[in-house]
Amino acid sequence: MATHEANLPAGRTVKKPTSHRVAVKRWRLPVETLVLGLTLLLWGVMSLSTSTFFTTNNLINILRQVSVDSIIAFGVLFPILIRGIDLSVGSVAALSGVVCATLLTMGLPIPVAIGLTLLLGVAIGSLNAFSVYRLGIPAFIITLAGLQAYRGGAFLVSDGTSVFGLPKEMASFARAEWLGIPSLFWTMLVIGLILHFILSQTRTGRYMVAMGSNYESARRAGINIKRIVFFAYIVSSLAACIAGILLMSRMSIGSPTAAVAYELNAIAAAVVGGASLFGGRGSVLGTFIGALLFATIANSANLLGIDSFWQMVATGVLIAVVVYVDNLHKRRQSGLK
Amino acid sequence: MNSLLEVRSLKKRFGAVEVLCGVDLTLEAGEVLAVIGDNGAGKSTLIKHISGVYQRDDGQILLDGQPVAFGSPKQARKAGIETVYQDLALADELSVGGNIFLGREPTRRWLGLLPVVDKRAIQQETQRLIDSIESHIPDGTSTVAGLSGGQRQAVAIARALYWEAKVVILDEPTAALAVMERENVIKLSRMLASKGVGVIYIGHNLIEILEVADRIAVMYRGRIVHVARSEDTSQEELIKYMTGYTDRKTA
Numbered sequence: 033m034a035t036h037e038a039n040l041p042a043g044r045t046v047k048k049p050t051s052h053r054v055a056v057k058r059w060r061l062p063v064e065t066l067v068l069g070l071t072l073l074l075w076g077v078m079s080l081s082t083s084t085f086f087t088t089n090n091l092i093n094i095l096r097q098v099s100v101d102s103i104i105a106f107g108v109l110f111p112i113l114i115r116g117i118d119l120s121v122g123s124v125a126a127l128s129g130v131v132c133a134t135l136l137t138m139g140l141p142i143p144v145a146i147g148l149t150l151l152l153g154v155a156i157g158s159l160n161a162f163s164v165y166r167l168g169i170p171a172f173i174i175t176l177a178g179l180q181a182y183r184g185g186a187f188l189v190s191d192g193t194s195v196f197g198l199p200k201e202m203a204s205f206a207r208a209e210w211l212g213i214p215s216l217f218w219t220m221l222v223i224g225l226i227l228h229f230i231l232s233q234t235r236t237g238r239y240m241v242a243m244g245s246n247y248e249s250a251r252r253a254g255i256n257i258k259r260i261v262f263f264a265y266i267v268s269s270l271a272a273c274i275a276g277i278l279l280m281s282r283m284s285i286g287s288p289t290a291a292v293a294y295e296l297n298a299i300a301a302a303v304v305g306g307a308s309l310f311g312g313r314g315s316v317l318g319t320f321i322g323a324l325l326f327a328t329i330a331n332s333a334n335l336l337g338i339d340s341f342w343q344m345v346a347t348g349v350l351i352a353v354v355v356y357v358d359n360l361h362k363r364r365q366s367g368l369k
Numbered sequence: 370m371n372s373l374l375e376v377r378s379l380k381k382r383f384g385a386v387e388v389l390c391g392v393d394l395t396l397e398a399g400e401v402l403a404v405i406g407d408n409g410a411g412k413s414t415l416i417k418h419i420s421g422v423y424q425r426d427d428g429q430i431l432l433d434g435q436p437v438a439f440g441s442p443k444q445a446r447k448a449g450i451e452t453v454y455q456d457l458a459l460a461d462e463l464s465v466g467g468n469i470f471l472g473r474e475p476t477r478r479w480l481g482l483l484p485v486v487d488k489r490a491i492q493q494e495t496q497r498l499i500d501s502i503e504s505h506i507p508d509g510t511s512t513v514a515g516l517s518g519g520q521r522q523a524v525a526i527a528r529a530l531y532w533e534a535k536v537v538i539l540d541e542p543t544a545a546l547a548v549m550e551r552e553n554v555i556k557l558s559r560m561l562a563s564k565g566v567g568v569i570y571i572g573h574n575l576i577e578i579l580e581v582a583d584r585i586a587v588m589y590r591g592r593i594v595h596v597a598r599s600e601d602t603s604q605e606e607l608i609k610y611m612t613g614y615t616d617r618k619t620a
Contacts, residue, residue, distance in 0.1 A: 233485040235474050238463065242471055245462040245514075252458050253472030254443045312462035 063358040064306045064318035071325045078332050085335055092214055096206075096282070098320075098327040099216035100275050104291075105298035105305075105319045106227050107271025110264040112302055113231075113240045115247070115311025116164060116171035118268040120178030122294035124156055125276030126287070127186040132277050133195035133286025142202060146277060153273030156182070157266030165261045179295065186288035195286035206282035216278055223271065228316040236263060244311025300347070301326055304354045325350075371434030373398040373567040374419070374450075374536050379428035381414055388414045390591040391428070396536065401558055401568040403578045406588030407611055412571050415588070416538050419569070420452040421445030432535070451534035453525040453542060461514040465506055466495035468513055469528045498527050502560060505553070519550030526557045530564065537561055538569045543577060555581045575604045589613050 078085040104121050111118045128149045135145035156178070163174040208215040231237040239260050243250040251257060275294075280286050299309075305322030307314025326347060333343040374396040381389040389411050396402050406412050417423045419430065421439030430437055432448060439445040442452070459468045470491050479485040495509035506520050506527075513521060522542055529537045539558060543551045558581050562568050572578050578585060579599050587595040587610040595610040608614075 233479065235476065235484075235486055238467060238471070238474065238486060241462050242460040242467075245460040246458060248454075249458040249460040249468070249471065252442060252454075254446065255472050312460070 099220040105301040107268040121272035123182035124272040125291040128276035129280035157269030161262040161265040203284040403582035410588040449535035451529035
């Protein structure tokens with residue numbers, strides 16, 4: 033018996049000696065800063081090398097483009113934060129553009145048409161959340177289904193063509209400027225500030241981060257998971273809905289082919305702006321910076337007459353590089369894995 | 370005077386297997402009670418009944434002399450039974466304070482209207498707490514992701530302490546820790562007890578158990594076969610009970 037004394041039963045082996053990183057100072061260049069630097073660099077280079085980039089018209093153009101992209105991306109950020117995803121936003125934007133346009137051509141007053149369209153957004157978001165939370169369908173699958181179905185719905189509602197004949201006020205909204213800034217940008221700013229406030233200041237925002245970084249911690253802390261899931265998916269659909277209405281206003285038609293592949297741009301903007309597809313990380317400001325980079329690249333490529341196919345290649349490469357660099361940084365910082 | 374926590378002839382069966390066959394256990398305020406036993410002896414099942422994860426088939430649990438029946442971990446937590454799990458259940462992307470207050474954040478009214486999380490209050494309370502337990506957590510605002518296993522353990526224990534838990538269950542708190550950090554956890558466990566908390570300490574390592582516990586309960590095949598004060602027992606004796614050696618001899 034005496035021989036057992038020292039080490040019986042030894043219990044679990046020590047999995048990972050972690051004491052060497054006891055006092056690691058957490059410092060890290062946020063990936064958003066890197067992306068912002070890249071964007072500014074691009075602005076600088078373009079301003080110097082072309083006479084067309086740094087002009088009021090072109091800058092306003094970029095602002096308009098980034099506004100719609102950002103609104104969709106802000107929305108998508110919410111499901112991503114809770115470790116979900118929403119692939120349906122592009123199709124939802126098209127559907128709501130067509131639906132709103134149809135309601136308007138039927139003679140409904142603008143506020144009523146917009147109100148009804150937003151209700152549609154809430155309904156779609158609720159359906160996504162219900163499918164994920166109650167039916168246990170993976171978010172990727174249910175929103176992929178939505179990507180197909182809502183696009184189909186947009187074609188059905190519009191009979192396969194664009195919806196013409198919007199009231200003048202609707203079409204002029206997207207062209208309006210206040211204080212020299214496009215109305216679309218103001219809209220984006222207001223939505224962005226509200227969502228930023230929710231994320232950084234409220235319990236709901238915290239609970240999303242908690243849920244995304246460790247589901248068990250959130251559950252055990254007694255957080256109302258159902259509420260958070262519904263909130264995240266409704267925000268996403270609602271933002272897509274608003275973006276769809278703005279797009280419709282910008283194009284002056286309700287087009288069932290609008291916003292194709294916007295969901296991917298939106299996800300890319302969020303991820304390049306520091307969001308993690310594994311949940312728990314991401315910000316509204318970072319997402320805006322990501323969207324701004326992509327809008328700048330698209331705009332620059334147009335001005336330089338670069339083939340849009342190259343643009344797509346460049347965007348893809350950029351996403352891969354930025355996420356890789358960010359991961360590298362994190363791995364080095366945590367010192368293992 | 371009632372015991373803080375009393376378990377009476379607790380029984381649980383999973384299908385054909387009787388996992389707990391009548392467990393009796395008492396826990397006093399201010400003591401560390403270690404529960405040890407080989408894998409499958411029923412330790413986890415026992416504590417999951419106390420923490421509200423499982424519902425018993427038969428028997429009684431009394432808290433402060435009152436019979437209780439928890440339908441969920443949330444209810445147990447509300448009654449003052451806090452469990453620090455092996456995986457710790459901390460949200461990596463939240464700060465130390467964010468984790469301690471998770472689900473119970475103090476709020477204030479922004480512009481007298483909207484309820485927002487009172488970050489300053491969290492920060493101040495967290496700093497006070499960190500100082501009081503002399504843990505080596507660098508800063509209450511840093512995210513948990515950068516902390517070591519021992520520091521994370523300290524955060525989880527600090528959370529239990531702050532919310533004035535009556536009973537804290539530590540489920541193999543040192544299982545994933547470096548040797549140096551074990552000492553800290555043992556210190557924290559003793560500190561919890563010194564503040565009047567009843568601590569249930571699940572563990573494997575006998576050297577550690579003898580150091581941390583006031584009393585030790587040994588489980589074997591769904592029963593508590595032996596309870597002893599730490600100073601009255603030895604590793605050898607505990608091993609005999611854990612391996613059922615005494616069982617065979619008396620049988």
